[in-house]
Amino acid sequence: MSNSAQPRLANLWDDAKAAAMSEPERLVYRSNLLGSDKRVTNYGGGNTSSKIFEKDPLTGEEVEVLWVKGSGGDVGTIKLDGFATLYMDKLRALKGLYRGVEFEDEMVGYLPHATFNLNPRAASIDTPLHAYVPRPFVDHMHPDAIIAIAASKDSRALTKEIFGDEIGWLPWKKPGYELGLWLEKFCIENPQAKGVVLESHGLFTWGDTPKQCYEATIAIINKAIAWFEEKTAGKAIFGGEAVKALPAQERRAIAAKLMPLIRGFISEDSHKLGHFDDSPAVLEFVNSRNMRPLAALGTSCPDHFLRTKIRPLVIEFDPANPDVDAVVAKLADDVAAYRADYAAYYERCKHDNSPAIRDPNAVVYLMPGVGMFTFAKDKATARISGEFYVNAINVMRGASTVSEYQGLPEQEAFDIEYWLLEEAKLQRLPKPRSLAGHVALVTGGAGGIGKATAARLLREGACVVLADIDETALAAAHDELGAAFGKDFVRPVKLDVTKEDAVIAGFVETSVEFGGLDILVSNAGLASSAPIEETTLALWNKNMDILSTGYFLVSREAFRLFRAQKIGGNVVFVASKNGLAASPNAAAYCTAKAAEIHLARCLALEGAEAQIRVNVVNPDAVLRGSKIWAGEWLEQRASTYKTDKDGLEEMYRQRSMLKRSVFPEDIAEAIYFLASDMSAKSTGNIINVDAGNAQSFTR
Known part of the structure; x- marks a missing residue:
């Protein structure tokens, strides 16, 4: 939706590929093709269905089965198990139980009784809309170009002008059983129609074959895109530009400053994660003359x-x-005023049986010259919420250029937001993991302990910034963890902890990418071994720079962010047994590690009043996966203890009281404990993970 030409949707249907598929597989194929372009529908939006004849598992007879996208699915990524399956004869029988529009919600409770083949996938509220369209293949999409028509003041006339009798139009009706009956009636009365525009909602299309249905959807959307290009050519969009965007670097700097503040204001009950978007579509809107009145319409x-x-x-x-x-x-x-306005909206619109008011904070924040911030319970939802608002911008662009844009009436919007069926869906969501909504930065994140720690935090729902000076190892760790936990949850940052500017830049990147910080794992390290008379000043300074100054610099930036957010924070230092127990030929390393531990104690004192906890994990002899053992350090320690490389790990194991090896995952477990609420009342503490060493007992 732009006044400049954009590529048409491609017809991606491959006859040869589709011919080799079963009918359910063709439904998955069609769905994935449609969901591959956000101009067709956004993440989680729309649904698809096929009416397929299959053998009844009890009677062996051929029966008609509705395969329809299940509740909460996404057509772009859906697989076979994402579809609900229901007997069509039972769905038709539901008409005899329908008591009228005021009772339509109760029909959802009957849908499980129509389940075919014990399919556990829950059927969605849109099931009757697909069931009662008397065509075997049905698509329901939310294309920007169509919703721009549907959200226009004169949407019915525009639909007629663009499509003639090819597709029809139905007035706004909340999704549900009654709308399914409306669609059936429309189809019966308009047997030649290929689809229908639903006012303020989206597009339904259908066909007698999967390919015919898919191609009807693509062709109708392309027709709308072409019409808008013609009608909007040369016209001022959103009333024209009112302000100029700041340069990209300045936009990100402002985002880095404001997002932690916003996050702090809205995370009192549960931590939120942020997403920043300064794409051309967003900047065009936030910089425009009509942004404020259009945004206010919803x-x-x-x-x-x-x-x-x-x-x-x-x-x-x-x-x-x-x-x-x-x-x-x-x-x-501003945040308080929004909350008050939302509470007033709730009070104006609530019913006697409405669910309690939900989080009253804004999800979308628009800033002229800068862009858009979105916040949600997790990073993926924050990003997707931003994508949905970009869709809304595209709709407003088209509708306000050719007609007058209109949002849903306030009461209608409330009735969907606080729909009891929507509330029931929310109540079925799984309990959040222990670190959901939290952001962690792990220095030395590409090494053995760092990567194991990142994986442990990610398993608990945290977002993790991997910070490391080794670009090759960093890229590999990012790829590995992104593949395992999802790209939304991991970001790489090249970071030299000894460089003040680099550290500050790394925390700016963290704030822009996730909205703030909750956990700092200071783990960047090195190791050196030399008798004192052979310890050069350069070697001494290198230890101090990385293990003392580096820990100071990242801690200072973390404290600044924690204090800006005002929601507490956690710092975990990865020190060493050597910080408590001296070792021969390692004066620089041991002294720097001791400084690290004492710095943690000082910071625990400073941070306590702001609920910033600072604790230490002391590993010993973690050889597996650790980069510090890959070079001279291993040879030096082997020489110190009169053994070879192969015997060093066994020597360390036998030296320990428990006679056990220590692995990166063991350190990660202790770090997770200190970073989580399991240790909520601990600060200034040390956990030794060294398989037992009496010299390093803290008391």
Whole structure:
């Protein structure tokens, strides 16, 4: 949706590939093709179905089965197990139980009784919309180009102008059983129609074959795109530009300053994660003359405002006179005003049986000259919420250029946001993992202990910034962990902990990528071994730079972020048994590690009043996967203890009281304990993970 030409949707259907598939497999294929382009539908949006004749597992007879996207699925990534399957004869029989629109929600409770073949996938509220369309293959998508028509004041007339009798139009109706009956009636009365535009909602299309259905969807969307290009050519978009965007680097610097503050204001009950978007589509909107009145109207498509709330919070800012401090000064009042406005909206619209008010904070924050911030319970949801608001921007662009954009009426929006069926879906969500909504930065993140720690935190739902000076190892660790836990949850940052500017830049990147920080694992390290008379000043300084100064620099930046957010924080130092127990021929290393431990004690004192906890894990002899053992250090320690490389690990194991080896995963477990609420009342503590060494007992 732009006044400049954009590529048409490609017809990706491959006859040869589809011919080799079963009918259910062709449904997956069709769905994935449609979901591969966000101009067709966004993540989790829309649904697809096929009516397929299959053998009944009890009677052996051929029966008609509706395969339809299950509740909560995503057409772009869905597999066979993402579809609900229901007997069509039982779905048709439901009509005899329907008591009218005021009782339509109760029909959802009957859907499990129509389940075919004991399929555990829950059927969605949109099931009747697909069941009652008298065509075997049905697509329901949310294309920006179609919703721009559907959200226009004169959407019915525009639909007729663009499509003639090819597709029809139905007025706004909340998704549910009644809308399914409306669609059936439309199809019966308009047997030649290929689809229908649903006001303020989206597009339904159908066909007699999967390919015909898919191609109808693509062709209709392309027709709308072409029409908008013609009608909007040369016209001022959103009333024209009111302000100029700041340079990209300045935009990110402002985002890094404001996002932790916003995050702190809205994370009192549960930690939120942020996403920053300064794409051309976003900047065009936030810099425009009509941004404020359009934003105030709220979004139109139900999928949009379920992800983004009814309207965004606009941060007043003049990029021509960029006074960020003034924004900071009134940010708390802006957030409080939004909460009060949302609470008033709830009070105006609530029913006697409405669920309790949910989080009243904004999801979307718009800032002229800078871009858009979105916040949610996890990074993927924050990113997807931003993508949905970009869809809303595209809709507003098209509708306001050719007509007058209109959001859903407030009461209609509320009735979907606080729909009891939507509440039931929310209640079925699994309990969040222990570090959900938390952000961790791990220095030395590409090494053995660092990578194992990152994996442990990721398993508990945290987002992790891997910081390391070794670019090759960093890229490999990022790829490995991103593949295992999802790309949304991991970010790499090249970081030399001894360079102040590099450390500051790393924390700026963390703030922009995730909105702030909750956990610092200071783990970057090296090891050296030399008798004191052979210890050069350069070797001494290198130990101090990395193990003392480096830990100071990253801790200082973490404390600054924690204090800005005002929601506490956790620092875990990875020190060493050598910080408590001296070792021969390692004066520089042991002294630096001792300084590290004492720094942690000092910081524990400073941070306690702000609920910033600082603790230490002391490993010993972690050989597996550790980069510090890959070079001279291993040879030097082997020489010190009169053994060879192969015998060193066994020597360490036998030296320990428990006679056991210590692995990176053991250290990661202790770090997770100290970073999580399991140790919520511990600060200034040391956990030795060394298989037992009496010299390093802390008391």
